[in-house]
Amino acid sequence: MDDDANKQGECELIIDEIIDEAMTYLDIEAEALSPEEPDGFCCDMTSEEHELARATIAYMGYRLLMMDRIKHGDVIGNSGGWVGVRHYESETWKEIASALGIRGSEANRIDEAKRLYKVASKREDGNEGYRKKVWSVMEGFMEDYDLDANSLGIVFV
Numbered sequence: 001m002d003d004d005a006n007k008q009g010e011c012e013l014i015i016d017e018i019i020d021e022a023m024t025y026l027d028i029e030a031e032a033l034s035p036e037e038p039d040g041f042c043c044d045m046t047s048e049e050h051e052l053a054r055a056t057i058a059y060m061g062y063r064l065l066m067m068d069r070i071k072h073g074d075v076i077g078n079s080g081g082w083v084g085v086r087h088y089e090s091e092t093w094k095e096i097a098s099a100l101g102i103r104g105s106e107a108n109r110i111d112e113a114k115r116l117y118k119v120a121s122k123r124e125d126g127n128e129g130y131r132k133k134v135w136s137v138m139e140g141f142m143e144d145y146d147l148d149a150n151s152l153g154i155v156f157v
Contacts (some may be wrong), residue, residue, distance in 0.1 A: 013068040013145050015099045018061050025137050029051045034101050051119060054100050058113050060118030060138055061096045067147040 022028045029045060032053035045053065090110070091142040097109035104112070124131045142149065 012072055013064055015061050015095050018064055019047060019057055021101060021137050022057055022060060026056060028056060032057060052123060055116040055119035056134060057100060058096050058116035060134060062092055062117050064138060064141050065092045067151050070144055070151045071147060
């Protein structure tokens with residue numbers, strides 16, 4: 001492992017890095033970081049493209065940030081680990097909502113971020129090409145930051 005990758009493995013991942021990679025490798029336009037206007041106008045993208053771009057950022061952001069926070073938060077095997085996971089989960093949804101410019105109360109912002117996540121998750125389930133593109137970017141982060149996708153499947157008894 002080279003020094004840069006080793007440094008990244010010790011640093012915490014931030015949403016801006018995920019957004020930059022999504023824009024670079026998934027051709028997501030900067031307009032995806034702004035909510036669609038009430039009249040449906042947001043940019044050169046269709047409403048569906050705009051929503052999917054935002055959903056992709058929410059999906060990648062949630063999965064990658066949670067893996068990173070679980071890794072750095074030392075919640076695995078900790079008796080109060082579920083409390084830590086819940087805290088990181090709430091923090092992550094707020095961060096995603098802020099990055100996407102979602103407006104409203106905190107609860108509404110979190111609900112919208114979760115809704116967007118579900119849009120991308122549904123697309124991933126039904127579209128192999130989309131899944132491969134998104135996961136190729138996510139796998140780069142997982143390698144660079146030494147993240148474990150299985151950490152999101154933690155079950156606390």
